[in-house]
Amino acid sequence: MDKKEKLSPPKWADTLLSWYCRNDRFEEIQGDLHELFQERINEYSMRKARLLYFWDVIRCFKSYAIKKRIHSSSSHIAMFKNYFLIALRNLLRYKTYSVINIFGLTLGIVCFTYIFLFVKHELSFDKFHENTENVYTVPLTWHFGATVLPTARATSRVGPLLKESFPEVTSFLRIKNPGKTIVKSSLLISQEHQIFYSDSSFFDLFTFPLLEGDPQTALIEPNSVVITSSLAQKYFGNDWQALSLVGKTLNIEGIEYEITGLVQEPPSNSHLQFTGLMSFSTLPESKGGGDFSGSSYMTYISTLGGVNSLTLDQKVDTLMANMFEEGTSVTLDITPLKDIYLESGMETGLGPISDVKYIYIFSLIGLVIILIACINYMNLSTSRSVERAKEVGVRKVMGALRRQLTTQFLSESVLITLMALILGIACIFLLLPLFNQLTGKTFAAVSLLNSDLVLALGLIWVSVSLLAGIYPALILSGFKVNNILKGSFKFSTSGSWLRRSLVIVQFTISATLIVATAVIHQQLNFIQNENLGFDQDQVIAIPFSDDVKKGLTTLKNELGNVDGVLDLAATMQLPGRVQFESTMAHKEGEENRHLMRLIPGDVNYINTLSLKLMAGEDFNDLRDKEKYQFIINEQTAKFFEWDLEEALGQPLKIWNSEWGTIIGVVKDFHFASLHEEIKPLIMFYQPEEYFMHRNLMVKLKTSELAKTIEAVEGTWKRLYPEKPFSYTFLDDYFGKLYSKEEKLSEMFTLFSVIAIFIGSLGLFGLASYTAFQRSKEIGVRKALGATVSSITFLLSVDFTKQVIISLLFSLPLAYFLMDNWLQSFAYHVEVGWGVMFFSALLVLFISWVTVGYKSVRAALTNPVETLRNE
Amino acid sequence: MKATELGDFEELVLMAICVIGSQAYAVNVKAELENRLQKRINISAIHTALYRLEDKGFLKSEIGGATKERGGRRKRFFMPTAAGKSAIAKLKAVREGMYKLIPDISNG
Numbered sequence: 001m002d003k004k005e006k007l008s009p010p011k012w013a014d015t016l017l018s019w020y021c022r023n024d025r026f027e028e029i030q031g032d033l034h035e036l037f038q039e040r041i042n043e044y045s046m047r048k049a050r051l052l053y054f055w056d057v058i059r060c061f062k063s064y065a066i067k068k069r070i071h072s073s074s075s076h077i078a079m080f081k082n083y084f085l086i087a088l089r090n091l092l093r094y095k096t097y098s099v100i101n102i103f104g105l106t107l108g109i110v111c112f113t114y115i116f117l118f119v120k121h122e123l124s125f126d127k128f129h130e131n132t133e134n135v136y137t138v139p140l141t142w143h144f145g146a147t148v149l150p151t152a153r154a155t156s157r158v159g160p161l162l163k164e165s166f167p168e169v170t171s172f173l174r175i176k177n178p179g180k181t182i183v184k185s186s187l188l189i190s191q192e193h194q195i196f197y198s199d200s201s202f203f204d205l206f207t208f209p210l211l212e213g214d215p216q217t218a219l220i221e222p223n224s225v226v227i228t229s230s231l232a233q234k235y236f237g238n239d240w241q242a243l244s245l246v247g248k249t250l251n252i253e254g255i256e257y258e259i260t261g262l263v264q265e266p267p268s269n270s271h272l273q274f275t276g277l278m279s280f281s282t283l284p285e286s287k288g289g290g291d292f293s294g295s296s297y298m299t300y301i302s303t304l305g306g307v308n309s310l311t312l313d314q315k316v317d318t319l320m321a322n323m324f325e326e327g328t329s330v331t332l333d334i335t336p337l338k339d340i341y342l343e344s345g346m347e348t349g350l351g352p353i354s355d356v357k358y359i360y361i362f363s364l365i366g367l368v369i370i371l372i373a374c375i376n377y378m379n380l381s382t383s384r385s386v387e388r389a390k391e392v393g394v395r396k397v398m399g400a401l402r403r404q405l406t407t408q409f410l411s412e413s414v415l416i417t418l419m420a421l422i423l424g425i426a427c428i429f430l431l432l433p434l435f436n437q438l439t440g441k442t443f444a445a446v447s448l449l450n451s452d453l454v455l456a457l458g459l460i461w462v463s464v465s466l467l468a469g470i471y472p473a474l475i476l477s478g479f480k481v482n483n484i485l486k487g488s489f490k491f492s493t494s495g496s497w498l499r500r501s502l503v504i505v506q507f508t509i510s511a512t513l514i515v516a517t518a519v520i521h522q523q524l525n526f527i528q529n530e531n532l533g534f535d536q537d538q539v540i541a542i543p544f545s546d547d548v549k550k551g552l553t554t555l556k557n558e559l560g561n562v563d564g565v566l567d568l569a570a571t572m573q574l575p576g577r578v579q580f581e582s583t584m585a586h587k588e589g590e591e592n593r594h595l596m597r598l599i600p601g602d603v604n605y606i607n608t609l610s611l612k613l614m615a616g617e618d619f620n621d622l623r624d625k626e627k628y629q630f631i632i633n634e635q636t637a638k639f640f641e642w643d644l645e646e647a648l649g650q651p652l653k654i655w656n657s658e659w660g661t662i663i664g665v666v667k668d669f670h671f672a673s674l675h676e677e678i679k680p681l682i683m684f685y686q687p688e689e690y691f692m693h694r695n696l697m698v699k700l701k702t703s704e705l706a707k708t709i710e711a712v713e714g715t716w717k718r719l720y721p722e723k724p725f726s727y728t729f730l731d732d733y734f735g736k737l738y739s740k741e742e743k744l745s746e747m748f749t750l751f752s753v754i755a756i757f758i759g760s761l762g763l764f765g766l767a768s769y770t771a772f773q774r775s776k777e778i779g780v781r782k783a784l785g786a787t788v789s790s791i792t793f794l795l796s797v798d799f800t801k802q803v804i805i806s807l808l809f810s811l812p813l814a815y816f817l818m819d820n821w822l823q824s825f826a827y828h829v830e831v832g833w834g835v836m837f838f839s840a841l842l843v844l845f846i847s848w849v850t851v852g853y854k855s856v857r858a859a860l861t862n863p864v865e866t867l868r869n870e
Numbered sequence: 871m872k873a874t875e876l877g878d879f880e881e882l883v884l885m886a887i888c889v890i891g892s893q894a895y896a897v898n899v900k901a902e903l904e905n906r907l908q909k910r911i912n913i914s915a916i917h918t919a920l921y922r923l924e925d926k927g928f929l930k931s932e933i934g935g936a937t938k939e940r941g942g943r944r945k946r947f948f949m950p951t952a953a954g955k956s957a958i959a960k961l962k963a964v965r966e967g968m969y970k971l972i973p974d975i976s977n978g
Contacts, residue, residue, distance in 0.1 A: 025921075028933070031943030032896045032913055038939065059914040064921040 007046075009037045009053040017057045022067045029065055033057065079404070080411065086391070087412040097380050098416070100765045104758045105420035105468075108373030109460055110427045111754055114435050115366030116456050117448070119359055121441060124269045125341035129207040135302045135337040136309060138162065138316075139346055140295050143329045144584065144595055152346035154299040155292045156285045158332065159199070165319055168307045171201045174280055174297040175272075177349050179694075182545055182723060183276075184251040185235035191724050192231070195252065195276035196350065197283055205302050206272070212246050213261025224279040225250055226261035231275040252278065254547060266351075268442055271341045273351035292324075298348055300337070309334045358744070365751050368509050370460070372755055374468040375502045376762035377413065381472035383499060383769050388476055393484035405477035413469025414461075421461050438746060471498075500802055503766070506759040507806035507843065508813070513752035515814035515839040519831055520745045523822060526829045527738060533669025534575055535610035536731035538702050540709065541574050541695045548720060552688045555696070558715050564701040564708030569602040570693040575609065576734040578671040578681070583654045585682060587640050596636065597679055598654065599671070600686040600693065606631065606666060608699045615644040616664030619685040628660025629685040634668045636680035652682070660684065673737040677826040697730075756843070760850045763799060767851040771795060771858035778858055779866035791859035796851045803847045807840050814839075876928070876957050882907075883919040884928055885958060887948050895934070895945040896920060920948055928954035 014030070021029060033056050040049040091098040126132060140154040159172030176197040183192050202208075203215035210218070211229065218226050227250065232240040235250065249256045257278060266273055280286050303312065313334045320330050335344050342356040392405060429445055436442055548555070552570065559565055584593040606618040619629060630652055637647045650662045668678045686693065700708045709727065716725045771778075778791055815831050822828040876884070886902045887894040900916045923929040934945045950958075 027943050028896075028946040029917065031937075031940040031945060032917070034943065035897050035940045036900075036913060056913055059912050060917065062914055062918055064918055065914075 007041065009034060010050050013050075013054045013057045017060070020061055020067060021065050025065060029060060033060070083408045083411045084415060086408070087415050090388075090412070091416070094384070096768060097384065097765055100761045101377050101380060101416055102420050102423065104373040104376045104761050105417060105464065106423045106427065107754055107758055108370040109420055109424035109457075109464070110431070111369045111751065112366045112460060113424065113428050113453070113457065115362050117435075117443060117453070118439055118441070119363055119366075120452065121269055121443070122342065122354060122359055126269070126271055126338050128267060128269065129205075129337065131205060131207070131302060132337055134305055134307070135205050135300055136334045137337065137340055137344075137346075138299045138301060138332045138334060139344070140299075141331045141333065142295075143331065144593070149595065151295050152344075152348050153295045153297050154332065155295045156297050157292050159297070159299045159301065161319075162301055162316065166312065166315065168304045168312065169301050170304060171204055171302050173199045173201045173205050173300040173302075175199075175202075175300075175350060176280070176283070176297050178253075180543055180545065181253050183231075183235060184722070187237055188235055189722055189724060190234070191726065192275055194274045194351075195225075195231075195278060196274050197280045198277045199280040201302075202277060205300055208266060209264050211262040211264060212244075215261070218261035219277060219279040220281065221258070221260070222279055222281045223255060223257050224260040224282075225252065225257035225276055226263050227259060227276040228263050228265050228274070230265055232262060252276075253545065255282075257282075271348060271351045271353065292330075298350055301334075309336060355740075362747070365513075369751065369755055369758065370464065371467075372506050372509060372758045372762075374464060375506050376758065376765065377416070377468035378471050379499045379502055379762055380765045380769070381409075381413075381469075382475050383766060385472075385476055385479075386773075389479055389484045392476055392479050393481050396479075396481045397485070402477045406473045409473035409476050410465065410469045413473070414465040417461055417465045417468065420464075421457060425457070438743075438750070440743070499766070503763065503799075503802045504806045504809070506762060507803050507847070508810040510752065510756040510759045511807055511810035511839060511843045512814045512817070513748065513755050514842060515811065515831075515835060516818055517745070517748040517752045518835045518839050519814075519818040519822070519829075520741070520748055522829050522835060523825065524738065524741055524745055527674045527741075527825070527827065528735065530670070530674060530827060532575070532734065533611065533667060534730075535699065536575075536734055537729070538705070539608065539610075539697050539699045539730045540712075540727040541697050541730060541733065542712075542716070542725070542727045543695050545723070548723060549689060549691075549693065551719065552693075552696070555716070555719055556688055558719065559696075559698060559712060562708065562711045562715060564704050564711065565698055566701060567604050567608040567699040568696060569605045569608040570688040570690070570696050571602060571605065572600050572692045572694050574695055574697070574730060574733055575669070575671045576673065576730075576737055583682070585652060585654050587653075588651045594639070594680075596654075597671070597681045599681065599683045600690055601631070601683045602686065602688050602690075602693065605683065605685075606664065608697050609669075610699070611669055612667040614665045614667055616648045616662070618664065619683075621687060628654070628658050630660050630662045631664040631666060631683045631685075632662055633666050633678070633681045635678055636682060637665055639680045654682065654684070670734075674827040675737075675825050698727075756846060760846055763847060764850045764854065767795070767799060767854040770798075771854045775858065775861070775866040778861070779863035782859075782863040783867065788856070788859040792852065792855045795855035795858060796848065799847060799851045800844070803844055807843060811836050811840065876926075876961065877919075879915070880919045880923055880928075881958070881961060883916065884923060884950060884954055887929065888950055888955070888958065892947070892949065894948050899948075923954070924948070927951060928957055 017030060017033070018026060033053060036056065037049055037053045040052055043049075044052070129135065138154050138158055139150065139152050140158060141151065142149040154174075156174060159174050162169045163172045174197075178195070178197065179193070181192050181195050183190060183195070198219055200217070200219040202219055203210070210226070213226065218224060227235075227245075229240075232245055236243055236245060245259050245262060248259050250259055251257070263277075285291070303309075313332075316332050316334065320332060324330065335346075340346065340348065341352070342354055342359065345353070345355065347353065395405060395408075428448070432443060432445055432448075544552070556568060556570075559568055578597050578599055583596055583598040585596045586593045601619055603619050603621050606613060614634065616631070619631065632647065632652075634644070637644060640647070640650075642650060644665045647662050647665050651659055652662055653659050666683075670678060671681060672679070698712060712727075713725050716723070774795070778795075781791060781794075815836070818831050822831065882903060883899060886899050886906075890898055890902055896913060896916050899920070900911055900913055903916070904911055920929065920931075924931055928951060929948045930951050931946050931948045934947050936942045936944055
């Protein structure tokens with residue numbers, strides 16, 4: 001920088017000034033600013049003077065200085081009127097194109113808005129609590145030697161321990177989900193699933209407004225319960241509000257609870273979905289500071305503001321080290337409340353959990369669909385440029401500037417997008433129930449009317465208008481006047497490579513979505529039809545509570561006599577949910593202990609599930625009851641390196657203390673989701689009165705299912721008239737494991753149909769335009785003897801090429817993406833040639849139908865029609 | 871348009887021009903006012919007032935000759951019109967008339 005330049009104001013600030021400042025005042029204003037600048041050099045540093053100069057330039061951006069770009073405002077409005085008039089005339093004259101454009105954009109806008117709503121709702125989870133920033137959950141991870149066992153919950157000791165040890169932890173909260181509870185009021189007996197035990201700090205950590213009752217004290221006393229308004233309505237009738245329920249009692253699992261509060265329904269964007277909260281002090285484990293056995297307590301802590309969770313995490317790890325005997329340790333992961341729903345992947349058991357991956361996928365799909373619709377607009381407007389060329393020429397001759405023409409064509413896309421937007425908004429409200437059904441959310445039409453959505457729609461309007469309109473506007477306004485008016489202007493080839501590439505982009509996207517959909521369907525089909533190794537079609541599971549268990553022997557005997565009941569056995573978890581290693585096991589003469597999965601089973605367990613015994617026999621009650629009986633699966637035998645026969649009679653130790661003998665080996669069966677491989681499993685015999693049993697599995701004769709279930713229910717009602725009866729088929733239960741994948745598959749099917757539909761609309765528009773353009777050529781060809789099929793071929797071959805190129809892009813892309821997805825299943829289909837071939841054929845077929853219709857019509861036209869008007 | 875309305879700041883600018891005399895332009899008007907009011911004023915505020923006063927007919931202007939100090943750029947000199955002068959006088963009369971009616975302003 002030489003000295004002279006140093007002493008002058010910044011060049012770019014001057015450039016800015018000259019850009020906006022009107023010419024007749026530029027000199028004097030710039031002069032004034034320079035003079036001030038020179039004064040300031042003496043007063044301040046160079047740097048500051050230059051900065052102040054720039055500031056002055058910015059401040060001078062006022063009406064007195066700004067160029068009047070369009071000379072008079074009345075002709076300005078008149079011009080815009082004319083633009084919109086011409087735009088409307090064009091819309092009405094070329095109805096096909098208008099319909100294609102508006103319809104495509106409408107679909108795109110509707111999809112995009114719905115995805116926006118969905119994503120926004122997902123991102124809003126747990127952010128409504130006043131204290132969100134300072135609340136964490138502390139999932140506990142067990143480490144047994146090299147084996148790591150993460151859980152979502154913690155033991156009852158963790159919360160109190162953290163509060164005692166760290167001053168920055170202000171309070172803790174433990175929530176335990178007891179599973180099903182039987183609730184009884186004077187009106188109704190029914191089952192509830194979402195009534196939890198909770199510490200009294202619940203309303204300190206979370207913001208769930210109470211309608212009645214004191215949030216500070218509601219959950220302190222044992223046997224207190226806070227219920228939501230929906231539960232109150234269910235158990236006390238529609239006029240529950242008049243009853244002043246606080247102080248009344250509600251019978252839960254046979255115990256009278258005093259209602260100490262009424263709470264509003266938890267909002268749908270809460271990871272905690274409860275209908276009632278019972279005081280934690282009711283539980284025996286609340287006495288003292290809790291202990292380290294059994295991790296079934298979702299534990300939250302709140303901290304002082306400004307506490308760094310990473311530092312706290314390290315301190316906690318230091319505290320937890322050395323707390324256990326050699327070989328066992330636990331770690332706690334301090335996880336922010338707002339990350340639980342999307343980031344943690346924890347099975348909280350207290351409400352919904354999602355995955356941030358889906359947010360990305362759906363956001364991407366939303367953008368891609370609107371992009372496809374924009375491409376349609378771009379292609380259709382540039383391809384029709386010849387029709388508009390004369391208009392452009394005349395306007396230019398009359399003195400229109402390029403800038404004005406660009407504005408004109410942009411205003412057309414603004415108009416079309418506006419129409420699509422209005423239609424789209426109507427559709428958004430009309431189709432809302434469908435959307436709710438698809439996503440499992442409950443958006444109310446009223447709640448949509450907020451500033452965020454208005455802002456988003458405004459943004460869509462502007463960005464779609466620009467994205468779709470800017471390229472055609474620049475092309476159309478750039479035509480050379482003399483070319484157009486001399487008549488030498490013909491079909492514009494300059495944009496045709498771009499049009500082709502855009503079609504390829506559209507079809508690459510559509511084809512990828514189609515392959516993805518096909519693969520997801522195939523995989524879902526596969527996991528649903530895979531032989532799970534146990535009988536899932538004819539076995540029902542009846543869940544029961546503790547007080548039923550006392551008379552379970554009677555129930556079993558009675559049910560055994562029902563016609564159509566083949567076998568029955570009590571158990572704890574049903575196949576499908578044996579997800580965690582829950583015991584240490586080791587064989588005789590070996591020090592190493594191994595983490596294994598464990599299921600308690602009743603007499604006839606193996607028969608009821610129709611598991612295939614490879615060696616040994618089913619559980620029975622004839623053996624020595626002092627000793628444990630085990631049935632293992634093939635994986636366990638393999639793990640301990642036994643032959644099937646050799647395994648029989650082998651002693652095995654579980655829980656570090658209980659020795660038992662293996663009495664049978666079953667063929668491997670899927671006791672957990674097909675996401676994971678079959679792991680070693682130990683089943684151990686426990687008679688029906690065992691405290692862990694939760695379900696009675698009943699195998700029914702397939703021929704008379706309905707009648708048998710009715711009879712079973714009758715027996716239940718006779719024995720337990722006060723207890724609700726419910727049952728699930730094992731296949732339904734198992735199928736629920738894949739509800740996420742089913743949702744994904746539904747969404748993909750819908751979006752890929754929409755994507756290919758919008759893409760085809762555009763292709764249809766292009767094809768009909770090409771047919772129109774070449775109508776004279778077709779006429780001459782036909783006059784010279786070309787056949788209908790050869791002309792159809794001629795017209796389709798160009799588009800076919802583009803579709804084939806897009807397939808070349810999309811198939812490898814889809815293969816890569818879907819292979820990646822399939823890796824999340826231990827048992828999965830391969831992305832085979834079949835799917836690829838089928839999808840490619842489908843895309844080709846759709847494009848042929850789209851293009852072919854127009855091509856055949858063009859080929860069938862009588863040449864006289866097209867040739868006589870020359 | 872209410873061309874005869876005179877804003878507060880516009881009035882000050884108009885008076886500053888009368889004070890400076892024949893060589894009044896944006897920069898020395900700014901200096902004059904900053905000096906009297908003891909506060910910083912951005913040049914754009916002066917510009918706005920000057921051009922608006924000219925539009926309203928209180929000021930007239932002409933381009934001066936080339937100058938050395940600002941890289942040869944010419945200045946626009948402003949001077950009050952008859953309407954401008956009478957507007958100030960009128961405002962002054964109104965103010966003084968009202969001022970006299972206030973019982974004792976120094977105790978206020």
